[in-house]
Amino acid sequence: MQMRLFPxxxxxxxxxxxxxxxxxxxxxxKRVIVEMFWKLFKIHTxxxxxxxxxxxxPGPDGVAVRRKDPQPLDPIENPGRLKSKEMAKAxxxxxxxxxxxxxxxxxxxxxxxxxxxxQDLQPDDHKKAxxxxxxxxxFANIIVxxxxxxxxxxxxxxxxxxxxxxxxxxxxxxxxxxxxxQVPKTKNSDRAIADSRRAGAITDVPPPINLPHIQxxxxxxxxxxxxQCVVGDFRHFFYQHGITQWLSTLFGIKCxxxxxxxxxxxxxxxxxxxxxxxxxxxxxxxxxxxxxxxGVNETWGDDPPTMVKLRDENKEVVGLIFLWIDNFxxxxxxxxxxxxxxxxIKQNCAKFDVRIKEIESTQTPxxxxxxxxxxxxVVVWRHELDRTKKWQESVNKEIRTPRDIxxxxxxxxxxxxxxxxxxxxxxDSIDAMRAWRPWGHPL
Numbered sequence: 001m002q003m004r005l006f007p008x009x010x011x012x013x014x015x016x017x018x019x020x021x022x023x024x025x026x027x028x029x030k031r032v033i034v035e036m037f038w039k040l041f042k043i044h045t046x047x048x049x050x051x052x053x054x055x056x057x058p059g060p061d062g063v064a065v066r067r068k069d070p071q072p073l074d075p076i077e078n079p080g081r082l083k084s085k086e087m088a089k090a091x092x093x094x095x096x097x098x099x100x101x102x103x104x105x106x107x108x109x110x111x112x113x114x115x116x117x118x119q120d121l122q123p124d125d126h127k128k129a130x131x132x133x134x135x136x137x138x139f140a141n142i143i144v145x146x147x148x149x150x151x152x153x154x155x156x157x158x159x160x161x162x163x164x165x166x167x168x169x170x171x172x173x174x175x176x177x178x179x180x181x182q183v184p185k186t187k188n189s190d191r192a193i194a195d196s197r198r199a200g201a202i203t204d205v206p207p208p209i210n211l212p213h214i215q216x217x218x219x220x221x222x223x224x225x226x227x228q229c230v231v232g233d234f235r236h237f238f239y240q241h242g243i244t245q246w247l248s249t250l251f252g253i254k255c256x257x258x259x260x261x262x263x264x265x266x267x268x269x270x271x272x273x274x275x276x277x278x279x280x281x282x283x284x285x286x287x288x289x290x291x292x293x294x295g296v297n298e299t300w301g302d303d304p305p306t307m308v309k310l311r312d313e314n315k316e317v318v319g320l321i322f323l324w325i326d327n328f329x330x331x332x333x334x335x336x337x338x339x340x341x342x343x344x345i346k347q348n349c350a351k352f353d354v355r356i357k358e359i360e361s362t363q364t365p366x367x368x369x370x371x372x373x374x375x376x377x378v379v380v381w382r383h384e385l386d387r388t389k390k391w392q393e394s395v396n397k398e399i400r401t402p403r404d405i406x407x408x409x410x411x412x413x414x415x416x417x418x419x420x421x422x423x424x425x426x427x428d429s430i431d432a433m434r435a436w437r438p439w440g441h442p443l
Contacts, residue, residue, distance in 0.1 A: 070138060070182050071190045077235050078355040079150040080242030080264045087282045087352055096285060096300045102278030106265070109246040116203045116271060129198045133177035135255040143180060143255050146192065151239055152253060152260040169259055174252030176202060178266065194262055196269035199250035206274040210306045212322050214368060220307065221331060222379045224320055227372040229331040230342040232359030234283075237326035238276055240354060241265040273325060277304050280323050284308075284330075286348045294340055295319055295332075310337075322367070329367045 088103035105112045118125075135143070146152040156169040176198040182190035221227070234240070242264055251262035251269070265272050281304050287293065295310030295318060310319030310332065319332035319341075328345070332338040342361050349356050364373045372381050397404065 070142060071184070071188055073142065073145070073182070073192055074185060074189045074236075076146075076149050076151055076192075076239050078353065079236070079239045081353050082240040082242070082279070083352045084241060084279070087279065087286070090286050091282055093289075094285065094287070094300075096282065097302055098300060098304050099278045099282040099285075101302070102275045103282070105271075105275060106241055106243055106247075106279075109244045112244060112247055116206075118202055118204055121202055125202060129176040129202050130174065131177070131198075132171070132254060133179050133198070135180040135253060137256050139180050139182070140255045140258060142182075142192075143253060143258060143260055147260055151192070151262070151264055153248075153263045154258065154260045156261075157245060169252075169261055171252070171254065171259055173249060174254075174259070174261070175199075175249040176252065178251040178253055178262065178268065180253050180255065191267065194251050194253065194266040194268045196251055196266055200270045203250075203271065206271045208303050209274050209277045210304050211277070211324055212306045214370070216306065217322055217368070218370075218381060220320055221372065221381075224317065224331055224333070225377075225379060226331060226333045227365060227374050227379055228333065228335060228338055228363050229329050229365050230338055230345065230359065230361045231327075231329040231365040231367055232345070233328065233357050234280065234326040234349075235355040235357040237280070238267050238272055239264045241275065241279060276325050277323065280326065280328065281305070283348050283352060283354055284321060284323060284328060284345065286351075287344070291344075294337065294344060324368060327368065329365060 084103045084106045088100055088107065091099040091103065101115070105115055143152060147154050154169050155166045156173050157164050158167050176196075178194040178196040178199065181193050181195065183193055185191040243262070248261045248263050251266050253260045253262065265275060285296065285308070287296075295312065296308060297311055298305070298308060304323075308321040309317045310321065310330075312318045318334065319330065319337065321330045322328070330338065330341045330345075332341060338361060342359065345359065346356070348354070364371065366372075366384070369384050370381050371384065372379060374380070
């Protein structure tokens with residue numbers, strides 16, 4: 001059998017890792033990456049592309065139960081209290097079109113129905129979407145807790161009466177079902193997920209999010225030439241967004257006899273990242289009528305930006321803003337301007353009732369798992385060094401599903417982009433691959 005390699009050709013724009021200790025660590029990591037790619041090659045050449053992916057033990061409806069022993073949830077702060085209506089008004093004044101659209105979807109029922117529902121839906125589509133999906137009974141008590149926290153609700157406002165009255169939420173009120181499950185967040189706590197594939201089946205594909213590629217972040221920060229910044233993230237960001245009663249019917253949860261609905265933006269719906277990303281930009285970009293622009297001079301379109309460049313009075317780029325859903329960072333060459341950005345973000349969070357998990361002004365930030373710092377006047381970066389062990393565990397894990405394959409591919413591309421030159425062009429890596437080949441066939 002002749003082995004065919006994956007087409008790997010992701011360039012690294014700037015490799016600026018000059019720290020000798022970091023270089024030694026990276027050399028050790030090469031073996032991890034090489035072993036990982038051997039597994040990918042094996043899949044590529046030997047696995048049946050029509051393999052049965054259900055043998056790994058998924059739960060009902062083909063959804064794998066990620067936690068068979070659910071851990072406590074991290075207590076969810078500020079559920080549904082972010083002021084989306086006020087954000088929409090502020091963004092309308094500033095003509096930030098993509099943000100106006102997102103907040104209207106969250107707060108206006110008629111607009112949301114026209115904006116996100118598929119126009120080609122047939123009666124059979126609705127019938128399939130309403131098919132009952134039950135969540136695992138081990139989550140029943142947790143769902144009750146989520147109702148108490150205000151993340152879900154087992155009540156329904158009947159607007160047909162005067163005055164409206166609150167009634168038990170029942171199966172006939174559900175438009176589509178979501179399946180509740182949990183994934184690990186930390187060793188001793190879980191993250192709540194609502195698998196909303198049925199809602200995704202009757203809604204349009206969301207527009208682009210335009211998340212920044214890590215390669216882009218590294219190259220732009222290197223060109224800017226500073227690591228002085230304010231960095232932070234929003235707390236339980238999806239769940240801070242309340243949704244309309246109609247939108248909540250897309251996320252009905254049935255667990256035993258309990259019937260509830262998500263009343264906040266769920267993790268597990270295809271539109272949620274787009275709406276959260278637009279909302280995050282609203283927080284970062286908002287300024288009062290008499291407040292300075294702090295270097296922002298952009299015309300906004302229908303989609304969120306990949307980044308925002310901050311310019312001085314001479315139109316020179318003096319800063320950068322990046323946002324990855326709930327993780328933000330503002331680089332600036334001038335310390336006093338960085339501090340003004342820190343104050344602006346805090347003020348906007350207070351205005352719109354947004355909880356921040358942490359915010360820090362620093363010259364040695366960590367963002368998206370990468371540490372930045374200045375050395376001899378040059379921007380350098382490195383991985384979080386404790387990731388090596390986690391990666392090795394992923395490499396040694398038995399590959400059984402497409403999800404496992406995707407995990408390995410993601411690890412490889414991320415590490416490859418951040419830390420290494422193109423892997424297959426490195427003589428020592430090729431020699432190592434020949435030495436560790438799983439078959440007797442030469443490369």
